Amino acid sequence: xxxxxxxxxxxxxxxxxxxxxxxxxxxxxxxxxxxxxxxxxxxxxxxxxxxxxxxxxxxxxxxxxxxxxxxxxxxxxxxxxxxxxxxxxxxxxxxxxxxxxxxxxxxxxxxxxxxxxxxxxxxxxxxxxxxxxxxxxxxxxxxxxxxxxxxxxxxxxxxxxxxxxxxxxxxxxxxxxxxxxxxxxxxxxxxxxxxxxxxxxxxxxxxxxxxxxxxxxxxxxxxxxxxxxxxxxxxxxxxxxxxxxxxxxxxxxxxxxxxxxxxxxxxxxxxxxxxxxxxxx
Amino acid sequence: xxxxxxxxxxxxxxxxxxxxxxxxxxxxxxxxxxxxxxxxxxxxxxxxxxxxxxxxxxxxxxxxxxxxxxxxxxxxxxxxxxxxxxxxxxxxxxxxxxxxxxxxxxxxxxxxxxxxxxxxxxxxxxxxxxxxxxxxxxxxxxxxxxxxxxxxxxxxxxxxxxxxxxxxxxxxxxxxxxxxxxxxxxxxxxxxxxxxxxxxxxxxxxxxxxxxxxxxxxxxxxxxxxxxxxxxxxxxxxxxxxxxxxxxxxxxxxxxxxxxxxxxxxxxxxxxxxxxxxxxx
Numbered sequence: 122x123x124x125x126x127x128x129x130x131x132x133x134x135x136x137x138x139x140x141x142x143x144x145x146x147x148x149x150x151x152x153x154x155x156x157x158x159x160x161x162x163x164x165x166x167x168x169x170x171x172x173x174x175x176x177x178x179x180x181x182x183x184x185x186x187x188x189x190x191x192x193x194x195x196x197x198x199x200x201x202x203x204x205x206x207x208x209x210x211x212x213x214x215x216x217x218x219x220x221x222x223x224x225x226x227x228x229x230x231x232x233x234x235x236x237x238x239x240x241x242x243x244x245x246x247x248x249x250x251x252x253x254x255x256x257x258x259x260x261x262x263x264x265x266x267x268x269x270x271x272x273x274x275x276x277x278x279x280x281x282x283x284x285x286x287x288x289x290x291x292x293x294x295x296x297x298x299x300x301x302x303x304x305x306x307x308x309x310x311x312x313x314x315x316x317x318x319x320x321x322x323x324x325x326x327x328x329x330x331x332x333x334x335x336x337x338x339x340x341x342x343x344x345x346x347x348x349x350x351x352x353x354x355x356x357x358x359x360x361x362x363x364x365x366x367x368x369x370x371x372x373x374x375x376x377x378x379x380x381x382x383x384x385x386x387x388x389x390x391x392x393x394x395x396x397x398x399x400x401x402x
Numbered sequence: 403x404x405x406x407x408x409x410x411x412x413x414x415x416x417x418x419x420x421x422x423x424x425x426x427x428x429x430x431x432x433x434x435x436x437x438x439x440x441x442x443x444x445x446x447x448x449x450x451x452x453x454x455x456x457x458x459x460x461x462x463x464x465x466x467x468x469x470x471x472x473x474x475x476x477x478x479x480x481x482x483x484x485x486x487x488x489x490x491x492x493x494x495x496x497x498x499x500x501x502x503x504x505x506x507x508x509x510x511x512x513x514x515x516x517x518x519x520x521x522x523x524x525x526x527x528x529x530x531x532x533x534x535x536x537x538x539x540x541x542x543x544x545x546x547x548x549x550x551x552x553x554x555x556x557x558x559x560x561x562x563x564x565x566x567x568x569x570x571x572x573x574x575x576x577x578x579x580x581x582x583x584x585x586x587x588x589x590x591x592x593x594x595x596x597x598x599x600x601x602x603x604x605x606x607x608x609x610x611x612x613x614x615x616x617x618x619x620x621x622x623x624x625x626x627x628x629x630x631x632x633x634x635x636x637x638x639x640x641x642x643x644x645x646x647x648x649x650x651x652x653x654x655x656x657x658x659x660x661x662x663x664x665x666x667x668x669x670x671x672x673x674x675x676x677x678x679x680x681x682x683x
Contacts (some may be wrong), residue, residue, distance in 0.1 A: 236635040238589070271552040273589035274633040275616045280589050308519070308554035308561050335556045339620040352555040354517040 127397030133158035133186040135329065135374035136165065138392060142385040144169045148181035154389055160187040160329075160372045161219060163212060175219045185221040186370040187327050188212065191263070194248035195229035195241040195278060202244070205229075209252050217259040223326050224256065225264050225300055230275040241278045246288055253296030264326035265289055266300035269308075271341055282306050282315035289324050298326035301362055302374070304345055307333055307353040313361055320365020328362050330355055330400055331375045338378075345375045348395035356402035371400060408678030414439035414467040416610065416655035417446065419673060423666040425450045429462035435670055441468040441610075441653045442500060444493060456500045466502040467651040468608050469493065472544070475529035476510035476522040476559060483525070490533050498540040504607050505537065506545050506581055511556040522559045527569055534577030545607035546570055547581035550589075552622055563587050563596035570605050579607035582643055583655070585626055588614055588634040594642055601646020609643050611636055611681055612656045619659075626656045629676035637683035652681060 134151055136142075136159060142150060144165060151159055159178065166174045166188070178185055191212040193205055209224075216224045228245045231238065249263060256263050267285040268277035279285050285299040299319055306312045319325045332353050334346030348355055359371065373392055380388050415432055417423075417440060423431060425446060432440055440459065447455045447469070459466055472493040474486055490505075497505045509526045512519065530544060537544050548566040549558035560566050566580040580600055587593045600606045613634050615627030629636055640652065654673055661669050 231633050236633055236638075238591070242591075269551060270589040271550065271618065271622070274614055278589075281591075284591055308551040308559075310519070310523075310562075310565055333555055336621045337552065337618070340617045341552070341622065352512050352517055357517075 127393070127401060129156055129393060129396070131369070131371045132156055132393065132396050133160055133184075133370040133372040134389065134392065135160035135187075135189070135372050136162055137189070138373050138375045138380065139385050139388055140381045141383070141388075144174055144177055146385060148177050148183060150386055150389055151183060152181045154393060156393065157182065158184040158186045158370050160189065160374065161185055162189045163215060166215065166219070171215050171218050178219070184370075185219045186372055187223040187225050187264070188216040188219055188221050189225045190227045191224050192226035193229040194245045196232055197235075197244065202248070206248060206251055209248070210255055213252065213256045213259055213261050216261045222260055222262055223264050224261050225266050225327060227266055227268065228277050228279045230273065230278060238273070238278050242284070242288070245279065246291060249288065249292055249297050253292045257293070257296045262295065262326050263297045264300045265297065266302060267305055269305045281309055282312055282319065286315060286318055286322070286324060290322065294323040298324040300327040300329060301325055301358075302329040302331070303353050303355060303358045304329075304331040304333060307358070316361045317365060320362070320367055325362060325365065325367045325369070327372060328367060328369060329372045329374045330358070331373070343376045343378050345377050347375060347377065347380060347391065348373065349399040355399045359400050371396070408674070408682060410437055410674060410677070412650070412652045413437055413674065413677050414441055414465075414651040414653040415670065415673065416441035416468075416470070416653050417443055418470070419654050419656045419661065420666050420669055421662045422664070422669075425455055425458060427666060429458050429464055431667055431670055432464060433462040435674060437674065438463065439465040439467045439651050441470065441655065442466055443470045444496060447496065447500070452496050452499050459500070465651075466500045467653055468504040468506050468545070469497040469500055469502050470506045471508045472505045473507035474510040475526045477513055478516075478525065483529070487529060487532055490529070491536055494533065494537045494540055494542050497542045503541055503543055504545050505542050506547050506608060508547055508549065509558050509560045511554065511559060519554070519559050523565070523569070526560065527572060530569065530573055530578055534573045538574070538577045543576065543607050544578045545581045546578065547583060548586055550586045562590055563593055563600065567596060567599055567603070567605060571603065575604040579605040581608040581610060582606055582639075583610040583612070584634050584636060584639045585610075585612040585614060588639070597642045598646060601643070601648055606643060606646065606648045606650070608653060609648065609650060610653045610655045611639070612654070624657045624659050626658050628656060628658065628661060628672065629654065630680040636680045640681050640683075652677070
C-alpha cells in the first residue's frame, strides 16, 4: 500500500523516531507529509522552550499525543525522591502547556546495590499517589509504560502490561493508565488478555509501535526495528487494541541509529509506508 | 563465607561456566575442589566421545546433573522437524549414556519470516508428545527452559515459567518438566507463584543460577553475571525452590567472556565462594 493513499489520520510520529530533525524540521516535515500528530520528548522541548514548542506545533496544525517522559520513582533516598516528584510536577506542567493529555512514565530500575523489585514497585505506587491528583487537575494523565524485561534492572521494574495495570488500577483512570507498546510486550502470552483489561478500564492512554529485531546492539536501547522488519504481528496488536474501543493515536517510536543516519524526509516517508502496510494492513 | 567451609554438596558446575577448560580439566578441577557434580554440553561431549566422557566423569566421582541441550522444535518445514526429532533422540541417548536424568531444552525461536508465536509454541508441544515417551523409556526427563524474553524471537518462544509449565503439564512429570534459571525469570512477579506450581507438580527438573548485570553486550548471549555481581536475589530464589521440597543440585551456568579469560581454577574458586555467599547465604 502506498502511504499516499493510506489513512494516516491516527498516525503520530514520536520525535525520537526522527532524532535527526530539530523541532521545526519535525513540525514542517510532518505537516508536509500530511501527518497530524507527534509525540515529544522533554529534553529537546526544554531546549527549544516549552511555550515556543507548543506554539510551533499549534501553528503547524499538529496535535501532541504524548510527552516522554516522567518517572524514575524508585530511589529510596528521601532527597532523591523529593527531586523526582518535583521533576515530575514540572513534566506534568510541560505536558499541559504542550496541550497533550498524556505523560509517559518510565518508572525506574533497581536502585544501585538493591535486589528488591517488590520494594521498588511500591515506591512507584507511592509516587503515583502524590502525582495523580496534581496531573488530573491539569488535564494530564500519567501513563505507566511497561518496559521489556531486559530493562528491569536499569530502567523500569514494571515489565509487563499486567504489572502496569496492577499499579494503575490503584488509582482513578483519569489519573493513571498505561502505554501499550508493541516492542515491550509482544513476547508475552498474557498481553492479549491484559490489553482487554486495559481497554475495559479506560486505561489505554497511549498506543505505541516499533518492531523487534535481532541481534540486539550493545546496551540494547537502540535496537528497535522499523515496522515490518521484525517479529511482531503489528496488525494483530492494532486490531486487539482497536477491539477494546480505543480509537486514539498510534504513535511510532523507533530508536534506531540506522534510521537516524538517513535523511529525515526519506525516513518519514518509509515510516508512513510501513505504518500503512504493517499496522493498518 | 569461605568456600572451604561451605557446604558444596548441592553445587554443580555447568561446563559453559568454565569454557576455558577441556573435559579432563573440568573433571580434575572439580574433583580437586571438592565439587561433586557438573552439567555438560553436547558439542564438547560429542567431540570427546560420549562413552569416554561418561567414563571420565564416573572415574572422577562426578555426577552429571544435566545435558544441554535439546530443543529447537519450531521449524514448520517437515524435513527440518524430522531432523530436529532425530537429533533430540540422539541427545536423549547421550543423556542416558552420561547417566543424567535431565535433558535441558531450548525450544526454539520464531522461524524466519514468521510472527506466529502461538503456532511456534504448539509445534513445541507436538515435539514433546513424540519425544516424551522415548525419553522416559531411557530414564531421561525433558526440561523446558524458559528463556528471558529478550531471546523470544531467535532462541526460545517460551519466555516465562508459567508458559513452560503450561506446556509441561500436558505431559507426565516423568517425561516433561522445567528448568528454573534465575537469570531468565528474576524480573517476573509471577515467578514465585510459578515456582510453587512447578514444585507441587514435581516439575522442577533443574535449578540453575546466574546473576543479571548490565550493560548487556551486543547479541546479549554472553552477558550473564557472576553470582553476587548483579540484581538477582539469589538466596531468595534458592529458598523459594527449596520450599517446594526440591533438594536437587544447584547448577551454576554463567556465560561470560571475562570469566572465560581467567585461569579456570581461579574462576572455579570464585564461583564456589560466590555460591556459598550468595546462593546458600
